[in-house]
Amino acid sequence: MSYSEKLLEHYENPRNVGALDKFDQNVGTGLVGAPACGDVMKLQIKVGKDGIIEDAKFKTFGCGSAIASSSLATEWIKGKTIGEAETIRNTDIAQHLSLPPVKIHCSVLAEDAIKAAIKDYREKNGAAASPEAAKAK
Amino acid sequence: MSLELKTNIPDMNGQGASARGSNAPKLPIYLDYQATTPCDPRVVEAMLPYFTEKFGNPHSRNHPYGWEAEEAVEKARAQVASIIGADEREVIFTSGATESNNLAIKGVMRFHKDKRNHMITTVTEHKCVLDSARHMEMEGVDVTYLPVQQNGLIDLERLKAAITPKTALVSIMAVNNEIGVIQPLAEIGKICREHHVYFHTDAAQAVGKIPLDVNAMNIDLLSISGHKIYGPKGIGALYVRRKPRVRLEALIHGGGQERGFRSGTLPTPLCVGLGEAAAIAQREMGAEAERLRFLRNRLLDGITKALPEVYVNGDLEQRIPGNLNISFAYVEGEGLMMGIKNLSVSSGSACTSASLEPSYVLRALGVEEELAHTSIRFGLGRFTTEQEIDYAVEQVVSAVKRLRELSPLWEMAQEGIDIKSIEWSGH
Numbered sequence: 068m069s070y071s072e073k074l075l076e077h078y079e080n081p082r083n084v085g086a087l088d089k090f091d092q093n094v095g096t097g098l099v100g101a102p103a104c105g106d107v108m109k110l111q112i113k114v115g116k117d118g119i120i121e122d123a124k125f126k127t128f129g130c131g132s133a134i135a136s137s138s139l140a141t142e143w144i145k146g147k148t149i150g151e152a153e154t155i156r157n158t159d160i161a162q163h164l165s166l167p168p169v170k171i172h173c174s175v176l177a178e179d180a181i182k183a184a185i186k187d188y189r190e191k192n193g194a195a196a197s198p199e200a201a202k203a204k
Numbered sequence: 205m206s207l208e209l210k211t212n213i214p215d216m217n218g219q220g221a222s223a224r225g226s227n228a229p230k231l232p233i234y235l236d237y238q239a240t241t242p243c244d245p246r247v248v249e250a251m252l253p254y255f256t257e258k259f260g261n262p263h264s265r266n267h268p269y270g271w272e273a274e275e276a277v278e279k280a281r282a283q284v285a286s287i288i289g290a291d292e293r294e295v296i297f298t299s300g301a302t303e304s305n306n307l308a309i310k311g312v313m314r315f316h317k318d319k320r321n322h323m324i325t326t327v328t329e330h331k332c333v334l335d336s337a338r339h340m341e342m343e344g345v346d347v348t349y350l351p352v353q354q355n356g357l358i359d360l361e362r363l364k365a366a367i368t369p370k371t372a373l374v375s376i377m378a379v380n381n382e383i384g385v386i387q388p389l390a391e392i393g394k395i396c397r398e399h400h401v402y403f404h405t406d407a408a409q410a411v412g413k414i415p416l417d418v419n420a421m422n423i424d425l426l427s428i429s430g431h432k433i434y435g436p437k438g439i440g441a442l443y444v445r446r447k448p449r450v451r452l453e454a455l456i457h458g459g460g461q462e463r464g465f466r467s468g469t470l471p472t473p474l475c476v477g478l479g480e481a482a483a484i485a486q487r488e489m490g491a492e493a494e495r496l497r498f499l500r501n502r503l504l505d506g507i508t509k510a511l512p513e514v515y516v517n518g519d520l521e522q523r524i525p526g527n528l529n530i531s532f533a534y535v536e537g538e539g540l541m542m543g544i545k546n547l548s549v550s551s552g553s554a555c556t557s558a559s560l561e562p563s564y565v566l567r568a569l570g571v572e573e574e575l576a577h578t579s580i581r582f583g584l585g586r587f588t589t590e591q592e593i594d595y596a597v598e599q600v601v602s603a604v605k606r607l608r609e610l611s612p613l614w615e616m617a618q619e620g621i622d623i624k625s626i627e628w629s630g631h
Contacts, residue, residue, distance in 0.1 A: 075542075078542060084610055098626075100628070100629065101628030102577070102613055102623055103573035103577075105537075105562065105577040107611075107612050107628075109615075126610055126611060127611070127612065128612055128614075129536045129538075130539045131539055133536075134539060
């Protein structure tokens with residue numbers, strides 16, 4: 068299987084590898100996939116008072132496409148509002164990295180990871196961080 | 205030597221790196237000798253005349269072109285017979301081990317199924333054995349698929365218990381292609397003979413690696429592959445015992461070549477190549493095994509000294525020396541392969557296929573799915589050098605360390621979180 072330059076670059080030099088304090092009120096953590104399926108992504112966001120994602124970190128167990136997809140996802144969501152981050156679609160990730168058809172599920176997982184991190188952040192922060200409140204801003 | 209092969213084969217003795225006067229091995233390094241092997245240059249040299257000046261049809265009986273080709277084919281047949289302790293009249297040339305396995309299983313079962321419609325095989329066989337068995341099920345044959353123990357070997361008591369008066373055939377591989385473990389062939393053969401059941405063994409990964417003797421081991425049918433023993437692709441053989449005679453039905457009909465078991469003009473150059481490969485393997489097996497065991501241990505030691513939580517899959521003692529199958533916990537196999545791109549290896553993680561299912565062989569050993577996804581098969585062979593192994597160790601260790609730093613599962617393990625306690629979403 069041949070991979071795109073962009074994918075290989077993300078695999079060789081992944082962005083935003085690491086962990087944020089999962090107990091921090093401003094941090095949302097998403098953990099998706101399963102070890103038995105060969106892919107697990109952990110994606111974390113740190114959200115500022117203005118609702119902007121100040122920082123994002125990830126760790127991924129998986130193939131090169133999964134690592135590159137999650138690296139790209141953190142790169143894209145940093146500096147965006149939660150609402151904007153939610154609009155990122157797996158197809159955007161797949162297209163950017165030119166994922167081969169059998170690897171599309173890696174981009175799906177990355178989208179799920181973003182959503183799971185946002186969901187966790189909202190659950191921690193209650194109504195103030197709800198989608199409705201975000202829209203009202 | 206007149207041949208110059210444009211490969212990265214250092215030389216025939218595996219001493220190439222020193223000859224090149226450099227410690228840097230040529231990349232990429234081939235460590236997938238269970239998938240296939242390069243033709244030994246001596247094999248190619250033996251084959252070449254039979255493509256051009258000695259091109260006769262070995263079945264042409266009435267002129268020297270035919271006689272010359274026939275002589276070469278019969279010499280090759282004797283060379284193949286010799287490496288398994290057989291008589292040359294018991295060797296049938298085929299297109300490879302897949303065809304040999306198909307012929308053995310379908311041929312025997314179709315001949316005998318009216319009276320005895322049961323066969324026994326194991327769950328870790330090569331796909332061509334399993335698929336042939338499945339196919340026979342569709343033709344009304346009952347098949348017992350024996351499980352294997354955690355070390356990859358069958359339980360002889362379970363084999364005995366599975367044999368019934370209806371059993372015609374036991375088909376158990378000599379050496380597993382993924383984990384390299386050697387089944388107890390002599391013991392299996394003894395049990396089969398006592399119960400008057402034919403014993404077929406797929407020996408594609410065993411010939412030239414371990415001593416085989418069809419008489420001492422009571423083997424009735426044995427499959428051989430050319431390209432696994434430094435011979436050409438597209439040729440193999442099936443040993444079919446004459447005394448007591450094994451009866452089987454042919455799959456390919458035509459001119460009645462190969463005692464009627466396999467019609468079709470024999471590919472003289474390929475037969476010669478297989479014969480030469482067998483002869484070389486027989487001569488050099490002992491020294492080669494010793495050299496490979498040294499290199500395999502060097503690889504294993506180098507890895508285990510530098511990395512915790514690596515697990516060897518399959519029995520390490522009852523194993524061919526050229527195979528090492530390791531799970532690197534918390535690092536997915538395909539992701540790891542991308543990190544060691546200068547090493548040509550295989551992974552038991554099936555993320556490369558559409559199925560997403562990890563290796564059925566590892567699963568049969570009871571290796572958990574998450575560990576099966578982290579496995580890498582290293583296949584060492586005739587042209588592997590010490591420099592290559594040292595380079596491989598270095599690459600593997602640094603890639604695993606890097607990917608573990610990237611792995612959420614490794615992080616959890618370090619924090620003392622049991623990953624089995626988590627409710628995974630899956631996808």
